[in-house]
Amino acid sequence: MYFVTSNEGKYREVKGIANKYGIEVDWLKMEYLEPQGGELEEIARLSAEMLSEKIDEEFFIEDSGLFVEALKGFPGPYSSYVFKTIGNEGILKLMRDAENRRAYFKAVVAYFDGKDVHTFSGKVEGEIAREAKGTEGFGYDPIFLYNGRTFAEMTSEEKNRVSHRRRAFEKFFSWLKEVKKI
Amino acid sequence: MYFVTSNEGKYREVKGIANKYGIEVDWLKMEYLEPQGGELEEIARLSAEMLSEKIDEEFFIEDSGLFVEALKGFPGPYSSYVFKTIGNEGILKLMRDAENRRAYFKAVVAYFDGKDVHTFSGKVEGEIAREAKGTEGFGYDPIFLYNGRTFAEMTSEEKNRVSHRRRAFEKFFSWLKEVKKI
Numbered sequence: 001m002y003f004v005t006s007n008e009g010k011y012r013e014v015k016g017i018a019n020k021y022g023i024e025v026d027w028l029k030m031e032y033l034e035p036q037g038g039e040l041e042e043i044a045r046l047s048a049e050m051l052s053e054k055i056d057e058e059f060f061i062e063d064s065g066l067f068v069e070a071l072k073g074f075p076g077p078y079s080s081y082v083f084k085t086i087g088n089e090g091i092l093k094l095m096r097d098a099e100n101r102r103a104y105f106k107a108v109v110a111y112f113d114g115k116d117v118h119t120f121s122g123k124v125e126g127e128i129a130r131e132a133k134g135t136e137g138f139g140y141d142p143i144f145l146y147n148g149r150t151f152a153e154m155t156s157e158e159k160n161r162v163s164h165r166r167r168a169f170e171k172f173f174s175w176l177k178e179v180k181k182i
Numbered sequence: 183m184y185f186v187t188s189n190e191g192k193y194r195e196v197k198g199i200a201n202k203y204g205i206e207v208d209w210l211k212m213e214y215l216e217p218q219g220g221e222l223e224e225i226a227r228l229s230a231e232m233l234s235e236k237i238d239e240e241f242f243i244e245d246s247g248l249f250v251e252a253l254k255g256f257p258g259p260y261s262s263y264v265f266k267t268i269g270n271e272g273i274l275k276l277m278r279d280a281e282n283r284r285a286y287f288k289a290v291v292a293y294f295d296g297k298d299v300h301t302f303s304g305k306v307e308g309e310i311a312r313e314a315k316g317t318e319g320f321g322y323d324p325i326f327l328y329n330g331r332t333f334a335e336m337t338s339e340e341k342n343r344v345s346h347r348r349r350a351f352e353k354f355f356s357w358l359k360e361v362k363k364i
Contacts, residue, residue: 033228034218036260046215074267078218078260085256086276093275094268 002028002059004051009138010062013160014169021173028059036077040065040108041119043077048110048117058114060172064107064164066091066140068128070098079140088132088143101127105144107168113180120175122167126151184210184241186233191320192244195342196351203355210241218259222247222290223301225259230292230299240296242354246289246346248273248322250310252280261322270314270325283309287326289350295362302357304349308333 003025005011011027018025034047044063051061065079071094075082082090095101104125111118124146132142134152137159141151151159160166185207187193193209200207216229226245233243247261253276257264264272277283286307293300306328314324316334319341323333333341342348 031219036216036218036263037213071272072267074264074272076263076267078263081218081258081260082256085254085258090253090256090276093278094272096275 002026002055002057004028004030004032004055004059004061006031010165013165014062016160017166017169018173021177023173023176028055032061034063038077040077040106041121044108044110045117045119048112052112052117055112056114058112060109060111062107062109062165062168064105066144067104067106068095069102070095070100083139088140091128091140091143092131095128098128101129101145103128103144105140105164107164109168109172111172111176118175120168120172122164122169122171124162124164124167184208184237184239186210186212186214186237186241186243188213192347195347196244198342199348199351200355203359205355205358210237214243216245220259222259222288223303226290226292227299227301230294234294234299237294238296240294242291242293244289244291244347244350246287248326249286249288250277251284252277252282265321270322273310273322273325274313277310280310283311283327285310285326287322287346289346291350291354293354293358300357302350302354304346304351304353306344306346306349 001024003011003014006029015025032047032051034043040063044061048061065076067073067076104123106121106123109120126144126146129143129145129150134142134150136154136156137152144151146162183206185193185196188211197207214229214233216225222245226243230243247258249255249258250273286305288303288305291302308326308328311325311327311332316324316332318336318338319334326333328344
């Protein structure tokens with residue numbers, strides 16, 4: 001089964017999880033169209049539907065984002081663009097005077113089984129730190145506090161035990177094993 | 183010819199400009215898919231191409247955004263989402279200590295002539311104000327300084343004389359008159 005992504009780090013992380021379920025994942029390195037607007041689930045579903053016009057075989061994609069409560073869910077579905085422009089420093093500025101620091105990471109997997117698209121999501125709740133800390137991981141990890149430490153202060157093993165991506169993929173792979181008897 | 187937009191204010195503004203060129207514009211009120219990623223031109227072009235699979239007749243769409251130099255172009259193509267979440271207050275926070283306050287509004291029109299898509303763009307350069315001022319207009323107008331006043335401190339007539347949207351549509355309509363002999 002193909003994992004369509006242009007991000008090698010993501011592919012490696014997911015391959016590791018798949019291995020535990022005895023599922024073979026191949027990397028199909030390509031960019032694809034993601035629509036604007038709507039929730040993460042809708043974006044992933046629509047992206048997979050459009051992509052299914054080009055790929056005949058089974059495949060899945062993954063989309064994720066950081067959702068900050070005090071910022072009405074910003075940066076949400078546009079987390080990647082926002083990271084590239086204003087970055088962690090920008091999020092910290094926006095949150096400078098905010099009392100409510102609740103935030104979550106969410107990941108959605110959209111799987112095309114050759115006929116239909118199915119989605120699976122995973123979430124991890126935490127807080128936006130007062131300052132960036134740690135050097136592990138990537139993206140918003142240095143400002144995302146989980147149980148007193150930022151994701152960037154954890155080893156990849158510790159983070160992967162609780163991450164949104166891990167949770168979404170475990171749902172997906174368990175479902176595959178049970179429902180699809182793969 | 184159809185102007186496809188879900189925004190009535192935009193439709194009225196454009197109808198006014200079209201009238202001066204003796205061009206009849208009808209409102210096709212619908213939402214359509216906009217892709218993520220890329221420049222405004224590419225987004226508008228792709229949106230029009232996808233939409234042309236659903237609409238047989240000639241139509242055009244318009245997409246616009248605010249691009250702030252010190253924020254690497256943010257909020258750019260996602261201006262509408264960013265406005266709904268962090269708003270003008272968010273942009274002012276991000277710009278609190280910024281010396282370089284240069285910014286521009288840009289609009290792109292994508293026109294489907296029944297066969298191909300053509301794009302036309304317009305830009306207006308200004309600065310991000312230190313605080314929001316004025317009550318006219320909408321969106322980022324209260325924080326966009328042009329010649330000493332914000333867009334929200336100008337009458338709609340004054341603003342429309344210099345706006346990015348006006349400039350894009352004038353290019354489009356002049357081209358239509360000359361090249362297409364409409």
